[in-house]
Amino acid sequence: RRYAGPFARSKLQLDGVKDVIAVASGKGGVGKSTTAVNLAVALANKCNLKVGLLDADVYGPSVPMMMKIDRKPDITEDKTMIPIENYGVRCMSMGFLVEQDAPIVWRGPMVMSALEKMTRGVSWGKLDILVVDMPPGTGDAQLTITQSLQLSGAVIISTPQDVALLDARRGVKMFSKVEVPILGFIENMSCFKCPHCGEPSYIFGKGGTRKTADSMGHHFIGEIPIEVDIRTCSDNGTPIVISSPDSGVSQAYCEAARSI
Numbered sequence: 001r002r003y004a005g006p007f008a009r010s011k012l013q014l015d016g017v018k019d020v021i022a023v024a025s026g027k028g029g030v031g032k033s034t035t036a037v038n039l040a041v042a043l044a045n046k047c048n049l050k051v052g053l054l055d056a057d058v059y060g061p062s063v064p065m066m067m068k069i070d071r072k073p074d075i076t077e078d079k080t081m082i083p084i085e086n087y088g089v090r091c092m093s094m095g096f097l098v099e100q101d102a103p104i105v106w107r108g109p110m111v112m113s114a115l116e117k118m119t120r121g122v123s124w125g126k127l128d129i130l131v132v133d134m135p136p137g138t139g140d141a142q143l144t145i146t147q148s149l150q151l152s153g154a155v156i157i158s159t160p161q162d163v164a165l166l167d168a169r170r171g172v173k174m175f176s177k178v179e180v181p182i183l184g185f186i187e188n189m190s191c192f193k194c195p196h197c198g199e200p201s202y203i204f205g206k207g208g209t210r211k212t213a214d215s216m217g218h219h220f221i222g223e224i225p226i227e228v229d230i231r232t233c234s235d236n237g238t239p240i241v242i243s244s245p246d247s248g249v250s251q252a253y254c255e256a257a258r259s260i
């Protein structure tokens with residue numbers, strides 16, 4: 001049996017949280033965090049839901065930067081952490097607990113206890129939906145989260161590239177194993193539209209994510225193009241759904257959020 005962490009006893013139902021949705025990818029760097037952040041912001045601001053965002057990407061937490069949060073969470077008398085709110089989303093991240101440029105070179109059990117702190121040890125309050133930005137891959141950290149948190153479903157992020165899709169399939173299988181329903185696939189970086197002539201380029205291939213979703217019998221939620229603004233807005237800590245709410249990309253995020 002694989003080591004499943006200190007809290008694999010039973011799936012934790014977070015008090016006051018209606019639904020917990022994992023945003024996952026098999027491969028790193030495909031835009032999982034960018035998508036999780038923009039979906040969370042869209043759910044809060046366009047769907048009027050009470051939303052939390054748990055950055056469980058313990059090895060490379062990016063929510064503090066993407067959500068422009070640079071302080072540490074307050075701690076209550078009973079030692080639970082209070083999430084930090086920005087853009088209407090209550091956030092918790094491993095990045096709040098470690099120095100920004102500190103390497104997170106932890107061994108398995110330390111990662112598990114950090115994850116436990118970030119789930120059990122947080123006063124989320126009443127939430128309609130908690131979006132969990134998962135660590136990439138299908139290792140122990142991912143397994144711990146899927147086995148320990150009562151997840152309502154998972155959204156799989158992939159680029160249309162074959163190597164990313166191969167890993168995405170693995171991710172789907174992991175969720176199936178622990179009986180977490182797959183809500184659907186989102187294709188990120190689907191197409192690059194030349195800002196000068198408008199010609200589309202399919203840098204990572206065309207339509208691969210929809211094909212993969214279809215072949216596995218899962219829903220295809222939608223696609224997000226590759227755009228400079230998405231990257232710059234993330235880097236500036238103002239997600240594009242906030243900074244350019246009327247742009248085509250923001251609308252794509254909002255449509256995806258609505259269909260979750």
Ligand code: ADP
Nearest residue numbers: 028029030031032033034225226227230231234
């Ligand atoms: P992951 O969480 O999968 O590791 P990130 O969300 O951190 O990926 O994204 C990796 C990099 O790609 C970041 O620099 C991010 O700003 C950029 N990025 C993600 N999605 C897009 C997109 N659709 N268009 C342009 N840049 C993107």
